[in-house]
Amino acid sequence: MDYSTDLLNALVLITNYVLIPSISYGSQLALGAVGVTLVFGILRFANFAHGEMMAFGTMATIFITWWFQSMGVSMGVFPTALLALPFAILITTLLAVAIDRSVFSFYRASKSKPVTFVVASVGVMFMLNGLVRILIGTDEIIFRDGQKFLIKAGAFKKMTGLSEGLALKQTQVLTFVLAVIAVLALFWFLQRTRTGKAMRAFSDNEDLALLSGINPELVVMVTWIIAASLATLAGVLYGLDKSFKPMVYFHLLLPIFAAAIVGGIGQPLGAILGGYVVAFSEITATYAFKKFIKYIAPSDFAPEGLTQFLTTEYKFAVSFFILVLVLLVRPTGILRGRVL
């Protein structure tokens, strides 16, 4: 085999194990981080319950999916969960608004400090965490159905004659496409509609927004609706791509916060960038480059170890590392958001 085939193999290898997983994981993080950043921009606190909101939304989707499946409803090659998603979004939205009315509105009325809100949101996090586990249990649940692969590794090898395979899961493409649609819709809403502009104005300068007659309760409610919808979407896409485990969503909170801060807190566009930065870093740092180096290195050189920076168990360290680095070097984040 000549060197150009080696290079092609290396490219396929990286695409298969780093590029494609990073894009789908990054899209999931981005959707979560946009929600966190919007809530921060409008309500001015870091919502620790966001991960649990994702878990709750996914749980609702799973229950509805099961119900649909029991009735024999399906979407053919697409996962049935997509059909359940709008209903789950509605339920999660209602929950988010109910929590705001019963918990956060009290602290708004008493003009509490942001840290009080944060601690209250930690309480909400534990409550939702418990609720999800009581309702659906702690086991791993796979709720994906329909066609799993768009491109299978074996078929790719046969087609191209390369020794490396490239697999593309339907959920990965779905994640990316739905994330792009959701983000475009969000930006259209924020840039073009009256309520969207009012949200940006409120986030920019609360006092002046009030002086302009913008209704704070409306802005807050719309913010929760958007955050809950995006959280459900992110949670379901993550669950479809991998599997549903309540604890995993709690763990996702860290990379999501990292993404929001890296991008510039309060900046939706930054949160999206941050999502991909964190995802790429996490996956690159935990990928074993041994085979890749073997392909691109001249002659028969092969590294002795796995050439892996961190084992996958330590992937959260990457988020922490990025977080600390950004706070030290550029506390405003990539797009100059607020300083925490």
Next chain:
Amino acid sequence: MTYLIGENLTGGYGGPDIIKDCTLSVDKGEIVVVVGPNGAGKSTAMKALLGMLKLHGGSVKLDGQDITGMTTQQRVARGMAFVPQNQNVFVTMTVEENLEMGAYLRHDDITENKEQVYDLFPILKTKRRQVAGELSGGQRQQVAVGRALMTKPTVLMLDEPTAGVSPIVMDELFDRIIEVKRSGIAILMVEQNARQALNIADRGFVLVTGENRFTDTGEALLANEEVRKSFLGG
């Protein structure tokens, strides 16, 4: 009958009283200027009219109606517009969006109103797509006044509109404010540049330690020996 009047206002921000027994009033088509030394409670008195602080004495009447119990938002909806001294524009939004936000409460067509603001401040028309945070201090002040005018107010309240702008820009801004007054709007203004402000004022209030010290026409205050010596630097 005075259009907007705050009578015997006493109150502060929760701590000690900052204004005591303070009275301010303004009529339609009139510029009223509030002057006084630093810490005299000028801005506080104006905020009291807007319902932005705790009052435990006095009343505010708009067009003969008692509005003392109303929230700031309700007062804005009734035609009171306020331009704060600091952070008075949405820095991340374009000039045009700033104006649109000013008209948030209105559901009618705002194009005509927008054109009026652009006629008043032509520079804003050329910068309509630019983010307000990128404008100069004077231009920002124009955006701030423009935003307030978009509510179609009957009373325009300005908290030190010329703070931090050059003397030339200040003169220009005052000219514009006179133009606004001619359209029949009541204008109440707190100013550090007391002499220039009293020059364009129909009436003036001199506040000292939260109380009324002198109340007269702008001209008379400028002519008053004591006012000149104490507050206008001779």
